[in-house]
Amino acid sequence: MSHANAALTPRQRARIGRLVIEEGWTVASAARFFRVSYPTAAKWAHRYAEMGRAGMDDRSSRPHRSPNKTAQPLVRKIVHKRLKTRRGPVEIASLTGVPASTVYAVLKRCRLNRLSHVDVATGEVIRRYEHDHPGSLIHVDVKKLGNIPDGGGWRYVGRAQGLRNRLATPGTSRSRNHDVNLGHAFVHTVIDDHSRLAYAEIHDDERTTTAIGVLIRAVAWFAARGVHVEAVLSDNGSCYRSHAWRDACRDLGIKHRRTRPYRPQTNGKIERFHRTLADGWAYSKHYNSEKARRAALPAWLHFYNHHRQHSAIGKVPPITRLNNLPEHYN
Template sequence: MSHANAALTPRARLRLARLVVDAGWTYTTAAKMFMVAPKTAKKWADRYRAEGTAGMSDRSSRPHKSPTRTSPDTVRQIVRARWRHRLGPVQIAGRLNMPASTVHAVLVRCRINRLSHIDRVTGEPLRRYEHDHPGSLIHVDVTKFGNIPDGGGHRFVGRQQGLKNRAGTPDRPQSKHRNPLLGTCYLHTVIDDHSRVAYAEICTDEKAITAIGVLRRAVDWFNDCGVTVERVLSDNGSAYVSRAWRNACGELGIVHKRTRPYRPQTNGKIERFHRTLADGWAYARLYTSETERRAALPGWLHFYNHHRAHSAIGGKPPLTRLTNLPGHHT
């Protein structure tokens, strides 16, 4: 495609050049027909003689030499400051005594101008991975939400009314603190690495025996979807480092892998799912009781798996990646 200010397209250049070279037209006559300068007609005719049809396409306007371009050593200093200290163009420019616009141009050229492209902990570029088929790896974790008092929580009804609702909710745990407690909702989550299909259960604790039960039911659920689970990735929580968890994985024929300590990014898919879960279900609207919120979870999971567009898989719902679903191709 020719650039926006080009007077001639590649097809028009070829017609002009052929009139001059093949038909014997003068530069002036051919230029007048295409409403360009004779010098332009001569340029395309000479290029047609030398390169043929291929010479009619646009060439890069970048100069062969750029003596004032930022030196490679300075570029390395800019990139190092960006990676290690997560500094912006103004701060880096102050350290290196150079214009901030130059620093920004270097960051754009190196594709690290946005901090979202850099790991928050190490400062290194993000390394994303994805297993090549469903069931090759599933991620497991537990996330916690405070139970909702009868009448609604403070996020929707305000702090003062929220405290009144907490105090008036029956069957709540005894509290030694000033503010009444409502207990915790332990949500055990499982997500397939390739498809992002999710499975979740609300439990009363995060003990090993509970996590093992969730894993067994999740494996059966994935089997019903035509997916055979091969590996499971977890963090280093007490439930997942226990001997019971290891034995359960062995019985199910699943290889257990754990993330590096203090490195939640390795399990980033399920961590990101927890944020989506909080925004789309846990705190999406006013729930007048914990029972009402828990009753809404199955419907939201169905929406997430079957209908919600997922940006990481091309804007399609996760279930579309399970190509081995029973009856999928009928």
């Protein structure tokens, strides 16, 4: 195959063929002129006579026949056991009677060598997608978090002290079964499918009016960064199934899509963002109060959008995928 130091590139091969076939040079003269062996010059001259310029390109070195190739019925058996039982190469080798190295080679050819490619629930190969430009689709959802009592929650101070902190926090209520209730924080999140740029607000409910307000402000936030939102994907929560939400999307000129019922994988990008949100902000350190945690969200969102390397988009921050910001012309 041709490379940086190759003696003959496809253009040089064509010159050999043209000189020998069309201009009457001898093969020996062409080989001496281009400093290659006689068989090499003869090969390219013969191929030029048969195929012309199209025959000068590199050909695959793959053999026409592979007698030792794993039979297709055995390949299907290996793939079936991998998908249905999620077994490793050694276990599959024990069940099929072939070497583990062969099983691994088959799994690698079929892109099943890593179980991350296989859906845990269905056993099918995960189908990944990404829209081709920012704003083509945004994902929306709500992350529900328990409020932190004054003094800190049980994750950092222990369950006994955490309960005492909850009882001492103003506004704490008790239900009939004496459970302490501090309420919940509802993080309304919006993420762009292409760039993974994220927007979030914290509210005390997940009502339709709240969700609509978040959508309107998120669309304006993306527009300020040159992103025109075309469609929004949500789950089947009550706030997203309402007529008010439908009318709000229509007024904004956005097409609304909903995920298949009981199929959160369809909205997987924002579900994965929620995990990052929890690890990087919500439960990342000891907060002395819910107010302190809420105050830390804007700084973490800035870090996520502008500085944190995102593995799904080539280990670059999401903001770098916008093509209309200063110093971002991709």
